[in-house]
Amino acid sequence: MPRTGESFGDGSTPLRRALRWWPIALLILFLVAPYSALPVPGLLDGPPGSPGSLQLIALCLLYGALATGYDLLLGRTGLLSFGHALYFAAGLYCTDLAMLELRLPLLPAAAAGIACATLLAVLLGAVSLRVTGIGFSMVTLAFAQAGAILVQRNPGGLTGGEEGRAAPADLLPPSLVGIGNTANLYWIALGYLVLTLAIVHVTVGSPIGRVWAGIRENERRVEVLGLRPYGYKLIAFVVAGALAGAGGVVYLLLTGGATPQAATSDATLALLVMVVLGGSGTRWGPLLGGALYTWAGHRLGDLANSAAVADLPAVLRVPLSQPLFLLGGLFVVVVYLLPGGLARLPARLRAARAGSAVPVRIRGNEAA
Numbered sequence: 409m410p411r412t413g414e415s416f417g418d419g420s421t422p423l424r425r426a427l428r429w430w431p432i433a434l435l436i437l438f439l440v441a442p443y444s445a446l447p448v449p450g451l452l453d454g455p456p457g458s459p460g461s462l463q464l465i466a467l468c469l470l471y472g473a474l475a476t477g478y479d480l481l482l483g484r485t486g487l488l489s490f491g492h493a494l495y496f497a498a499g500l501y502c503t504d505l506a507m508l509e510l511r512l513p514l515l516p517a518a519a520a521g522i523a524c525a526t527l528l529a530v531l532l533g534a535v536s537l538r539v540t541g542i543g544f545s546m547v548t549l550a551f552a553q554a555g556a557i558l559v560q561r562n563p564g565g566l567t568g569g570e571e572g573r574a575a576p577a578d579l580l581p582p583s584l585v586g587i588g589n590t591a592n593l594y595w596i597a598l599g600y601l602v603l604t605l606a607i608v609h610v611t612v613g614s615p616i617g618r619v620w621a622g623i624r625e626n627e628r629r630v631e632v633l634g635l636r637p638y639g640y641k642l643i644a645f646v647v648a649g650a651l652a653g654a655g656g657v658v659y660l661l662l663t664g665g666a667t668p669q670a671a672t673s674d675a676t677l678a679l680l681v682m683v684v685l686g687g688s689g690t691r692w693g694p695l696l697g698g699a700l701y702t703w704a705g706h707r708l709g710d711l712a713n714s715a716a717v718a719d720l721p722a723v724l725r726v727p728l729s730q731p732l733f734l735l736g737g738l739f740v741v742v743v744y745l746l747p748g749g750l751a752r753l754p755a756r757l758r759a760a761r762a763g764s765a766v767p768v769r770i771r772g773n774e775a776a
C-alpha cells in the first residue's frame with residue numbers, strides 16, 4: 409500500500425484518485441438537496457430544501473446547462489455567436505404561445521417550442537455560417553437584435569411587449585404550479601442539466617466532435633483533408649440551438665412566464681461570460697461558470713441592497729449598489745488570476761506544486 413503522498417502505479421496520489429469522483433458526489437448533493445433542512449449560511453438564505461433556495465439552485469442548474477450547450481459553439485467548434493439567446497427565447501415564447509393561443513397542454517406545447525427553436529437554428533445557421541470569423545459574429549448579433557425588437561414591438565399582442573406574458577396555470581399540470589411544488593420544478597431543471605451534459609459528452613466524443621475540434625484548431629486543414637466544415641459547423645449550431653430551446657421551456661416553468669429580457673443580446677453576453685469564467689472547451693467549466701454567475705448575480709443583488717452598503721460613503725455606495733458592477737469586478741479578478749477559467753485551477757495548482765518540488769529534490773540530491 410502506498411503511503412500518504414506517494415503515487416500509485418498510474419502516477420496518481422490517493423487524493424487525486426478521490427477527486428476524480430467529485431462529479432458523482434456533486435450529483436448526490438443535488439439529489440438530496442430538496443430533502444435537506446440544514447442551513448447553509450452565506451450561500452443560501454434558507455435550507456436547501458426551502459422553496460426559495462430550491463428556486464435559486466434550479467436557476468443555477470438551468471444556466472449551467474445553457475452555458476454547457478453554448479460551449480459547443482465557442483469552446484468545441486470555435487464559433488463566437490452573439491445570438492444564442494434567440495433560440496432560448498424561441499423555445500420560451502413558442503411554448504408559451506402554443507399554450508396561450510392554441511390551448512395546447514404542456515407536453516405538446518414544449519415539443520412545439522423546441523421544434524421552433526431547432527428550425528430557427530437550421531434556417532439562421534445556414535445563413536450565418538456562410539461567413540466566418542467576425543462576420544459570423546456580426547450576422548448572429550443582427551439576427552438576435554431583430555428577434556429582440558420583434559418581441560419588444562409586441563406584434564398582434566402576442567409577445568406582451570415589455571411586460572411579457574404569463575404561462576396559463578390552467579394548462580399546466582397541478583404538480584408544477586405553486587410554491588409548494590418548487591421541488592418538482594427543481595427535478596425538471598436537474599434532469600435538463602443531466603440531459604445536456606449527456607448530449608454534449610456523446611457528441612464531443614463522436615467522430616463529428618473530433619471534426620469540431622479540428623475546425624477549432626485549423627479549419628483550413630480540415631478542408632485539405634477533404635471534409636466540408638460548413639456541414640459540421642451547422643450540426644453544432646443546430647444541436648446548441650435545440651438545447652437552448654429546451655432550456656427556454658424549463659425557464660418558462662421556473663419563472664411562470666416569458667419576458668423580453670430572455671431575447672436580448674445581453675443574455676448571450678451573459679452566457680459568454682459564464683463559459684469564459686468556468687473554462688471554455690472543458691467538460692465541467694461551463695457548468696461551474698453558469699452556476700457561479702447565476703448564484704453571484706442573485707447574492708450580489710442582495711448585497712447591493714443591504715444596509716451595510718447603504719451606510720457607506722457615496723463614493724463607495726454608488727458603485728457597490730450596482731450588481732452588474734460587482735459581477736464585472738468578480739469576472740475581471742477571476743480572468744486575471746485564473747486564465748483558462750475555474751476548470752483549469754486544479755491543473756495550475758498541480759503544476760505550481762510540481763514546480764516548487766523540483767528545486768527541493770535537487771537540493772536534497774546535492775546535500776546527499
